[in-house]
Amino acid sequence: MDTVNQLVATGQFGVIKTPLAFIKVLEWVFSIFAFATCGGYSGKFELSVECKNRSESDLSIEVEFGYPFRLHQVYFDVPTCRGPSERLFLEGDYSSSAEFFVTIAVFSFLYSMAAMAVYFFLMEKYKENNRGAQADFIVTAVFTFMWLVSSSAWARGLSNVKTATDPDNVKTLIPACDREENRCREVADPVVSGLSTSVMFGFLNLVLWGGNLWFIFKETGWMAAFAGTYVPSGEKPPAPDAFGQQDFEQGGYGQQDPYAGSQGGYQPEYGQEGGYNEGGYNQGGYNQEGGPTSFSNQM
Numbered sequence: 059m060d061t062v063n064q065l066v067a068t069g070q071f072g073v074i075k076t077p078l079a080f081i082k083v084l085e086w087v088f089s090i091f092a093f094a095t096c097g098g099y100s101g102k103f104e105l106s107v108e109c110k111n112r113s114e115s116d117l118s119i120e121v122e123f124g125y126p127f128r129l130h131q132v133y134f135d136v137p138t139c140r141g142p143s144e145r146l147f148l149e150g151d152y153s154s155s156a157e158f159f160v161t162i163a164v165f166s167f168l169y170s171m172a173a174m175a176v177y178f179f180l181m182e183k184y185k186e187n188n189r190g191a192q193a194d195f196i197v198t199a200v201f202t203f204m205w206l207v208s209s210s211a212w213a214r215g216l217s218n219v220k221t222a223t224d225p226d227n228v229k230t231l232i233p234a235c236d237r238e239e240n241r242c243r244e245v246a247d248p249v250v251s252g253l254s255t256s257v258m259f260g261f262l263n264l265v266l267w268g269g270n271l272w273f274i275f276k277e278t279g280w281m282a283a284f285a286g287t288y289v290p291s292g293e294k295p296p297a298p299d300a301f302g303q304q305d306f307e308q309g310g311y312g313q314q315d316p317y318a319g320s321q322g323g324y325q326p327e328y329g330q331e332g333g334y335n336e337g338g339y340n341q342g343g344y345n346q347e348g349g350p351t352s353f354s355n356q357m
Contacts, residue, residue: 071178078277079177081270086170088263093163095256096156096212100124103225104245107234109139116143118245121228125160126153127215129222139234146231150222155208155215159260162208166201166263191277198274202267209260216253223248 073079101124106117114137121134129148137143173194176184184190221227225244229235235242 073177073181076273078270078273079174081266081273082170082173082177085263085266085270086167086174088259088266089163089166089170092256092259092263093160093167095252095259096163097125097160099252099256101223101248101250102246103223103228103248105136105225105228105232106243106245107137107139107232108241108243109137109234110239111139114139121148121223123148123223123248126156127151127219128153129219136232137234139237139240144233148222148228149231150218152215152219152222155211159208159212159256162201162204163260163263166205166267169197169201185277188277188279191274191279195271195274195278198267198271202264202271205260205264205267209257209264212260213257216250216257219253220250223250 074083100122102120102122105119105121107115107119108117109115116135116137119134119136121132123129123132127150129150129152132148133145135143135145176190180190184194225247229242229244232242234240
């Protein structure tokens with residue numbers, strides 16, 4: 059009991075609210091319905107053969123059949139209306155499609171149960187490096203294809219089973235029914251609605267497993283990998299290049315402005331010798347001897 063309590067305490071049952079886990083629960087439930095309605099089926103139909111000699115008639119001939127539908131092994135005794143009765147067999151063996159359908163349903167049930175256990179108790183491991191999701195996607199894709207094949211095969215097999223167990227067709231196997239003086243009729247038809255339901259559950263499972271592929275695919279990381287934005291778990295994305303910081307400082311705007319320095323730039327200093335004071339207006343200009351010094355002097 060303590061172990062159960064510990065498992066319940068460590069379980070992450072809130073994940074069932076997500077489409078990933080909720081659809082898995084539906085897959086688990088409907089896989090049970092699929093193999094139960096097919097694997098647990100048993101039916102019968104009833105005929106009557108009324109001979110000209112009423113003492114040789116048999117008005118209640120019951121024929122029982124069921125899973126796995128090896129009808130060629132199903133026998134029943136009928137009167138010949140000319141002596142002792144004879145044993146006849148139904149026609150057809152449809153066990154391969156029925157057993158294949160039930161096998162896929164059982165394995166789907168087991169895998170769904172195992173996947174739910176992983177979702178509830180090992181979700182962190184499931185998401186680690188996305189390997190769990192990728193494996194889940196591959197297995198789900200295989201089961202989707204198997205549901206398509208098995209449901210289609212069983213739908214065809216069920217159609218053949220219905221034909222082989224139709225009392226009108228079975229009457230053609232009875233030699234006494236070929237003579238006009240004898241009267242053969244069906245008393246009860248087989249009830250095969252449960253088998254039809256199994257086919258419906260098969261294709262419903264196909265829709266569930268195929269639809270769940272999308273939600274599992276989003277957990278695989280493949281979409282981000284195709285877009286070039288996927289980063290594996292445990293690795294940090296590279297820091298963005300700050301516009302080539304080192305190059306920016308060495309060969310770009312980080313260098314000193316050549317015009318701001320004291321060398322190589324155009325920085326005239328009007329107070330230096332050789333400027334306007336020396337070779338300009340003071341020496342060879344209006345301040346020289348013999349020339350007017352100012353406008354006021356001229357006046």
